[in-house]
Amino acid sequence: MSAPERTAPSAEPTSALAIETRGLTKRFGSQTAVAGIDLAVPRGSVFGFLGPNGSGKTTSIRMLMGLVAPSSGEAQVLGSDISTGVGDVLPRVGALVEGPAFLPFLSGAANLNRFDAADRWAPSATRRRRIADALDAVGLGAAASKKVHAYSLGMKQRLGLAGALLMPRELLVLDEPTNGLDPQGTREVRSLIRSFADGGTTVFVSSHLLAEIEQVCSHAAVLSAGALVAQGRLEELAGEARVRVVTPDAAAASTVLTQLGLAVQTTPADAAAPVATDAGPVVLASVGESGVDLDRVVDRLVGAGVRVRGFALEQPSLEDRFVALTGAGFDVDH
Numbered sequence: 060m061s062a063p064e065r066t067a068p069s070a071e072p073t074s075a076l077a078i079e080t081r082g083l084t085k086r087f088g089s090q091t092a093v094a095g096i097d098l099a100v101p102r103g104s105v106f107g108f109l110g111p112n113g114s115g116k117t118t119s120i121r122m123l124m125g126l127v128a129p130s131s132g133e134a135q136v137l138g139s140d141i142s143t144g145v146g147d148v149l150p151r152v153g154a155l156v157e158g159p160a161f162l163p164f165l166s167g168a169a170n171l172n173r174f175d176a177a178d179r180w181a182p183s184a185t186r187r188r189r190i191a192d193a194l195d196a197v198g199l200g201a202a203a204s205k206k207v208h209a210y211s212l213g214m215k216q217r218l219g220l221a222g223a224l225l226m227p228r229e230l231l232v233l234d235e236p237t238n239g240l241d242p243q244g245t246r247e248v249r250s251l252i253r254s255f256a257d258g259g260t261t262v263f264v265s266s267h268l269l270a271e272i273e274q275v276c277s278h279a280a281v282l283s284a285g286a287l288v289a290q291g292r293l294e295e296l297a298g299e300a301r302v303r304v305v306t307p308d309a310a311a312a313s314t315v316l317t318q319l320g321l322a323v324q325t326t327p328a329d330a331a332a333p334v335a336t337d338a339g340p341v342v343l344a345s346v347g348e349s350g351v352d353l354d355r356v357v358d359r360l361v362g363a364g365v366r367v368r369g370f371a372l373e374q375p376s377l378e379d380r381f382v383a384l385t386g387a388g389f390d391v392d393h
């Protein structure tokens with residue numbers, strides 16, 4: 060399937076951020092669902108909003124879309140403050156939040172027609188073509204005239220996505236768009252997201268499944284129990300590469316690695332170290348900004364008389380990092 064041709068409408072004075080929040084908070088009675096988050100979503104990014112079920116993603120998105128008022132804090136969407144109403148910017152935002160209510164006895168196309176007709180910014184002259192394009196874009200072209208009660212859950216999810224695509228958008232906000240989709244459908248949504256981003260649309264996409272959206276995101280934020288525990292470019296979030304050296308000469312190895320500009324993280328003397336293998340103690344050193352030629356590290360170690368029995372370059376996975384940040388509850392396995 061392919062995305063319909065789209066151009067983002069021109070924005071007012073442009074901030075570099077499509078979404079910005081400061082201390083955004085939502086309490087339900089004594090429960091704090093969203094605890095003072097500071098989000099910074101760059102324009103043009105594909106921003107993954109990640110966190111386990113119940114961590115506050117939907118509540119945050121509902122605040123951003125003006126569906127529920129914050130208890131405190133501020134937020135701007137496409138430069139407009141949500142406290143003064145997001146009505147002005149909503150025509151520039153396509154949202155898929157909580158699965159829209161479709162009428163089961165109408166076809167997919169007829170449901171989109173109702174949807175579009177209710178949008179006072181949507182020109183009726185192009186409606187039929189836009190609906191056909193949106194249905195094609197989500198792979199429902201062949202099921203356009205089928206009644207929605209005969210749609211699978213995944214097809215309904217796609218129809219919701221099509222609803223967000225009826226007009227050109229500057230920002231797409233998608234709450235768990237891969238829910239209910241099979242692996243093929245998930246891949247298709249990912250490729251759609253990529254094509255929107257290529258066209259200049261900022262995509263803010265929530266998921267509790269890291270693996271599903273990791274490949275398509277340029278940035279991510281991680282929510283845990285309502286709090287933002289990490290945010291940034293994906294490669295920054297994953298953490299630094301490090302080398303692992305197994306050697307009986309740990310002290311000498313540490314000295315050489317330090318001389319090369321690596322930061323030795325742990326030595327066998329550290330209580331918490333992954334202390335040893337059968338072949339000897341383990342020395343870990345992060346590569347950081349050292350700019351060291353890793354191919355030369357073993358040479359240098361051996362040249363200094365260090366007996367190297369194991370050597371590896373390790374790139375921590377995002378999954379490891381997110382599990383560490385959010386606890387064991389983060390469903391990363393799909």
Ligand SMILES: Nc1ncnc2c1ncn2[C@@H]1O[C@H](COP(=O)(O)OP(=O)(O)OP(=O)(O)O)[C@@H](O)[C@H]1O
Nearest residue numbers: 087091092110111112113114115116117118119267
């Ligand atoms: N209207 C409400 N009244 C009371 N509590 C609510 C309400 N909406 C959400 N909550 C609570 O706020 C917390 C965050 O829920 P939210 O739906 O935002 O999380 P989520 O990360 O989107 O999770 P999920 O992926 O399961 O939807 C949950 O504990 C939820 O029970």
